[in-house]
Amino acid sequence: MRTLRYSINVTLDGCVHHEAGVAPDAELMQFWTADTERADVLLFGRVTYQMMEEAWRRPTDGVWPDWMSAWEVPFAESIDAKPKLVVSSTLGSVDWNAELLRGDLIESVRRLKEGPGGDLSVGGVRLPLALANAGLIDEYVFVLHPVVAGHGPTLLAGLDELVRLEQVDRQPFASGAVAHTFRPA
Template sequence: MSILTFGINVTLDGCIDHTQGIADDELHDYWTRVMEQSGAMLFGRTTYELMEGFWPAVARDEKAPRAMRDWAQKLDAKAKYVVSSTRSDFPWQNTVKVEGDLREAISALKAKTAQGVLVGAPKLAAALEEWGLIDEYRIVLHPIISGHGPTLFQGLPTPRQLELLSTQRFKSGVQALHFRRKAG
C-alpha cells in the first residue's frame, strides 16, 4: 500500500489560516516538488473550494509568477479527490468525489495510488489521523506568530509519536519539516 502524506503550512503558534505565511517562489517550488512525488491530491470540500477558486486561473495566466504558475499547472493536471457531504459537482479537471464509507474509501485510494496521496485539508486530516491513516507529514513552519485561527489536530484524543526524516531551511526563515509516523 502506498503512503498518505499530510502537507500543510503553519505559523509558529500552529495556526493554519491560509492567509498567514510567506508565499514566495521558494515555498511554491517546495510544494510543487512534494506534489510531484504524489500520485493524487486529497481535499475536503472547504479546502478544495479555496483551491478551485484561485489556482485554475493562475494556471492559465501567462503573467503569473513562474513558481505560482508552475504549481498551478501541475495541480491542474493532478488527480484530485474531494470528500464532501454537501457537494457533488466538481468541474475542475481531474476531480473525483470520494464516495462511500470514508475510512474504506481512503484506504482504497491509498491502495490504488502507487505514488501515494497528498492530503492538504486540516479537518479531513484530523479525521484521517484518528484512524491512523496518515503515514507522513510535511509541515512547513513559518516564522510568524498569528495569535488567532484554527490550529492543527485540535481535539486529537491521544498523542502521536513521529520520527523526523528531514528539514529544509528557506531563505525567508521558513522551515520545511518531514516526519513519519513512528512504528508502534
C-alpha cells in the same frame, strides 16, 4: 501500499489558516510544486478543494491571471493537472480533474492506500484530522513559518490521541521557514 502524506504551512503558534501571513516566496513555491508533483492524487475536503480551485484552476482562456508571478505558474500548472478526490457530503458534483469520494471515509481511504499507484497527498484542516485519528497518515510535512498568527484554526486541533513522530527530513529556507518531515514512530 501507497503512502498518504499530509503537507501544510503552519505558524509558530500552530495556525494553519491560509491567510495567517505564510504566503510562499519563490523558493517555498518550488518546494510546494515538488511536493504536489510527488503525489499521484490529491485528496481534499470541500473547503480546501474550493479554495484551491479558485486560486489555482487554469482560466478557461488558458491564460494565468496577472496577479500570478512567473514563479507561481509551475505550481499552478501542477495542481491544475493533478487528479483530485473530494470528500464532501454537500457537493453534488465536482470537476477540475476531480471526483467525489463517497461512502465511509476511513474505509475508502484504506482502499485507496491498498490500491495501485503512487503517493496520495491530503491537505486542509478537518479531513487530515479525521485521517490522523484513524492512523492513516504515513508522513507529515509541516512547513513552519517564523510568524505568530494569534488566531485561526490550529494544526490537528481535536486529535483523539497523541501521535508520536520521528523526524526524517528538515529543509530550511532563506525566509526563515523550515520544512519538517515526520513519520509515525
